[in-house]
Amino acid sequence: MTTTDTTSREEFTAMWRRQQPAWHAAVAFVWLAAVVVTVVDDPGPYGRVPSLALLGLMAAAYLGLGVRAMAHENVAFAVAYHVVVWSALLAIQWVDPGTQSWLLFFALFPQLWAMLPARWATIATVVVVTAFSLVRWAQLEFDRDSATEILISGTISMGLSLSLGLFINRIITEAESRAETIDELRATQDRLATAERVRGVHEERERLSREIHDTLAQGFTSVVALSRAADAALARGDLVAARDRLALIEATASDNLDEARLIVAELTPGHLQSRTLVEAVERLGATVETASGVPTDVRVEGDPVPLGGTAEVVILRTAQEALSNVRRHSGAAHVGVTLTYADPLRVVLEVRDDGVGFDTAGARSGFGLDGLFARAAEVGGAVDVRSRPGAGTTLRLEVPR
Numbered sequence: 001m002t003t004t005d006t007t008s009r010e011e012f013t014a015m016w017r018r019q020q021p022a023w024h025a026a027v028a029f030v031w032l033a034a035v036v037v038t039v040v041d042d043p044g045p046y047g048r049v050p051s052l053a054l055l056g057l058m059a060a061a062y063l064g065l066g067v068r069a070m071a072h073e074n075v076a077f078a079v080a081y082h083v084v085v086w087s088a089l090l091a092i093q094w095v096d097p098g099t100q101s102w103l104l105f106f107a108l109f110p111q112l113w114a115m116l117p118a119r120w121a122t123i124a125t126v127v128v129v130t131a132f133s134l135v136r137w138a139q140l141e142f143d144r145d146s147a148t149e150i151l152i153s154g155t156i157s158m159g160l161s162l163s164l165g166l167f168i169n170r171i172i173t174e175a176e177s178r179a180e181t182i183d184e185l186r187a188t189q190d191r192l193a194t195a196e197r198v199r200g201v202h203e204e205r206e207r208l209s210r211e212i213h214d215t216l217a218q219g220f221t222s223v224v225a226l227s228r229a230a231d232a233a234l235a236r237g238d239l240v241a242a243r244d245r246l247a248l249i250e251a252t253a254s255d256n257l258d259e260a261r262l263i264v265a266e267l268t269p270g271h272l273q274s275r276t277l278v279e280a281v282e283r284l285g286a287t288v289e290t291a292s293g294v295p296t297d298v299r300v301e302g303d304p305v306p307l308g309g310t311a312e313v314v315i316l317r318t319a320q321e322a323l324s325n326v327r328r329h330s331g332a333a334h335v336g337v338t339l340t341y342a343d344p345l346r347v348v349l350e351v352r353d354d355g356v357g358f359d360t361a362g363a364r365s366g367f368g369l370d371g372l373f374a375r376a377a378e379v380g381g382a383v384d385v386r387s388r389p390g391a392g393t394t395l396r397l398e399v400p401r
Contacts, residue, residue, distance in 0.1 A: 011179070020070055023114070027066070030107040031059055037100040044096030051096050054088040058104070061085050069115045078115035082108075086128055090135060097139045113165040118173075121165055129158040206374065218324045219256035222291050223249055225327070248291060277312045278304050278339060281319050285337055292327045295334050302341030311399045314375045315339070315349050318383070321372055322351035322395045330355025330393060346381075349397040357387040372397070 038051050061084040069078035085108060092101045112121045133154035140146045230245035275283070278300050285298040307315075319337060326335050332355030340348040369385065372395075376383045380400050387393035 017071070023070060024067070027062060027107045027111075030104055031055065031062075034101045034103045037103065038096075041100060042098065044098060046095045051092050051099060051101065054092045054095075055101070058085045058088045061088070066111070066115075070111070072115075075116065079120075081115070082112065082124060086124075086131075090131055093132060093135050094139075097136075109161050109165065110168075113169055118166070118169045121169070122162060125161050125165060126158060129154050129161065209371070216256055218320060219252055221324065221328065222252045222287075223256075226252065226291055252287075252291075276304065277307070277315060280316055281337060281339055284316070284319055284323065285335075288323045288327060288335070294327065294332055296323070296337065297335070298337045298339075300339045300341070302343075304339075304341055305401070307347060307399065307401060311347070311379050311381075311401075314379050314381060314399060315347065315397065317375060318349055318372050318395070318397045319351060321369075326351070326353045326355065326393075330357075332392070344401070346398045346400050349399075350394060352392065352394045354392045357389050357391045357393050359389060360385055360387055 035052065035055055038048055038055065044051065061081055065077045065081035065084070068074070069081050085104075089101060089104055089108070092099050109125070112124050115121075116124065133150050137143075137147060137150050140150075226245045226249045230242045230249065233239075233241035233245060282298050285296040288294065289296040306312075323335065323337070326332050330353045332353035334354050336350075336352045338348075338350045338352075340350070369383075372383050376397060376399070382398050384396045384398075385393070386396070
């Protein structure tokens, strides 16, 4: 459970158990009142002893069966208890027609509905009221003049007993149903929370995959390319060029080390530390031109404005990915990078090359372009890639301001 190990159903059962002492006290009070009335009232034709003995039997039945039935241990205890107590009360009515033990109705009828299922309690109520009405009529020697009075009295008693019992049962049923509904809602919340955590883990893994691809993987690619260039320079005996390539390798490795630390710390990308987005893109273009020898022209149109860390990260990562693809796959002789702020609603990045191009309808592999589309969607932007074999490639990113 989200907040507690106890279900609403268990809480409902515990509430019922807490109320049982009050039920026991009420039964004891009503039973004691019936005993007092029997002692002080005029005795019946058989004296007080039979009535008091039957009241004692009812008390014993409650202690032996009723308490367990009230705790809902087993419905058999409830059936046995009510057979005993109603039979005893009916016998009291038979041996003492003027008895006031009907006071026990105030305890016994509620017990019917508290201990038995609604259908059984309904049947028992009808049987009990009918039985007492017949005993009263028999005591009046089946007088026809009294039949109407007994019928009306019995009908009213049965109607009130059934209405009150069914009403109480409905309230209890609604409470139980709500408790079960709450438990289902809690279980659903737990499942949704689990699914949300799983989705969060998945999204974080995707984010880290994109970060690693856009920074470390590309940096290592540059290190490999520069090391090969340095090796070629050494083979030619060009120590100056070799030293330049080694210096670039050191700088690239240092930048990637910084990126790795920033990824772990979830900070802004290293290229944006202490510099603007325009400066970062210009530095990126210069680095690509130095490492690959491909002329890279970076232009800015309009007045640059701050976009916030997330949008600028998306633009920078897109430029990194596009230039990395140009360097590795295009065979281009020239690359143009344009960062446009002229539109008041959006900032546009375009990376164009005159390389071999590719079929945009073909299958893609890796994280590169998929990562760009995912990043753009996160900030409400869009990526468009236009290319065809032999005609170069243009990648266009639009990010809202």
